[in-house]
Amino acid sequence: MDPSSSAALVELVRRAQRGDEAAQRELILAYQHRVAGFVFAMTNRSDVVEDLCQQIFIKMIRAVDRLQAPAQFESWLFRLARNTCIDQLRRQRLRRIFLPFADEHENIPEPPGAVDSEELDALRHALAQLRPQDRALLALVQEGRSHAEISEILGTSVAAVKARLHRAREQLREHYQP
Amino acid sequence: MNTNPEQDAWSRLRAHAAARLDGGFADRVLQSAHGCPAPAWDRLRAAAADCLRPGFPDRVLAAARERFEIPSYGSQLALSALTAAACLAAVILFHHHELAAADARNLAEWSQIVAAAQDLDAGAR
Numbered sequence: 001m002d003p004s005s006s007a008a009l010v011e012l013v014r015r016a017q018r019g020d021e022a023a024q025r026e027l028i029l030a031y032q033h034r035v036a037g038f039v040f041a042m043t044n045r046s047d048v049v050e051d052l053c054q055q056i057f058i059k060m061i062r063a064v065d066r067l068q069a070p071a072q073f074e075s076w077l078f079r080l081a082r083n084t085c086i087d088q089l090r091r092q093r094l095r096r097i098f099l100p101f102a103d104e105h106e107n108i109p110e111p112p113g114a115v116d117s118e119e120l121d122a123l124r125h126a127l128a129q130l131r132p133q134d135r136a137l138l139a140l141v142q143e144g145r146s147h148a149e150i151s152e153i154l155g156t157s158v159a160a161v162k163a164r165l166h167r168a169r170e171q172l173r174e175h176y177q178p
Numbered sequence: 179m180n181t182n183p184e185q186d187a188w189s190r191l192r193a194h195a196a197a198r199l200d201g202g203f204a205d206r207v208l209q210s211a212h213g214c215p216a217p218a219w220d221r222l223r224a225a226a227a228d229c230l231r232p233g234f235p236d237r238v239l240a241a242a243r244e245r246f247e248i249p250s251y252g253s254q255l256a257l258s259a260l261t262a263a264a265c266l267a268a269v270i271l272f273h274h275h276e277l278a279a280a281d282a283r284n285l286a287e288w289s290q291i292v293a294a295a296q297d298l299d300a301g302a303r
Contacts, residue, residue, distance in 0.1 A: 021239060024239060024242075025235045025236075025239060028234070028235040028238055028239075029235055032227075032230055032234055032235065033223065033226070033227040033230070034223070036223075036226035036227050036229060036230055037219075037222060037223035037226040037227070038226075039226065040222060040223075040225065040226035040229065041222060041226075046225065046226070046229045049226055049229035049230070050229055050230050050231065050234065053230060053234070053238075054234075054237065054238050054241060057235075057238040057242075058238060058241055058242045061238070061239070061242040062242065117221055119214075119215065119217060119218040119221055120218060120221040120222055120225060122214070122218065123214050123218040123219065123221070123222055124222070126213070126214060138213065142219050142223075168213070169213040170213070171213075172213030172214055173209070173213045173214070176213060176214040176218075178218075
């Protein structure tokens with residue numbers, strides 16, 4: 001089934017809501033790479049991507065039956081992803097306060113081959129300079145979410161989304177130096 | 179071939195304007211719109227996808243099936259309250275039991291004293 005068609009997606013989500021494991025697996029397969037990209041953009045760390053993706057999809061499986069409008073599944077999934085990443089970043093910040101780890105312990109360099117291009121390096125560097133909220137905004141736009149959907153995900157107005165997006169893009173442009 | 183002079187002029191204007199834009203125009207517009215070139219985002223998505231080991235969906239489904247859940251603050255608080263209530267109940271029960279035993283002991287001692295006093299009274303008479 002092609003979940004890119006909205007009718008097919010709604011049907012797939014309904015099956016997943018009824019506890020159909022094949023449908024749940026199909027949803028994971030359809031969204032795992034997009035969610036991984038979103039998580040990477042948010043956290044800027046490849047070592048936490050799989051762990052966070054697993055948390056996000058487990059939450060999805062456990063909560064999908066409470067989703068009222070299956071047509072809004074994608075927005076709902078990315079809201080889950082965003083909240084999970086924000087929680088992870090908060091925990092990371094708290095750990096830095098309570099544990100006597102230095103920066104070099106926290107920011108372990110990526111293994112060779114993990115970062116394979118100057119373009120990617122430059123984008124990761126630029127994203128790291130932005131606030132997590134702005135990173136989420138840019139990543140959601142990259143995921144093809146509309147301004148209205150983003151405003152719903154972030155719990156803010158469309159006008160605020162547009163203004164913040166404009167600022168975030170300017171900042172990204174400023175810091176992006178390949 | 180266009181014979182309309184006005185249409186011809188518009189075509190020339192469009193061609194002239196288009197010649198002003200160099201080859202990288204589209205990329206520059208996209209970079210300006212997105213903050214960075216689109217291929218950089220594609221590479222980021224590809225790098226992120228590489229972070230997921232094969233069999234990812236199976237691992238997620240297995241973990242979800244286990245129903246392993248980190249206890250919430252609410253459930254931890256409820257468990258603490260339940261433990262405290264159980265301890266309090268145990269202390270009260272123990273105290274009540276000890277009090278009843280002490281009463282029984284005291285009553286037995288008093289009964290002995292009373293019996294001894296009665297014996298003494300009877301002996302004195």
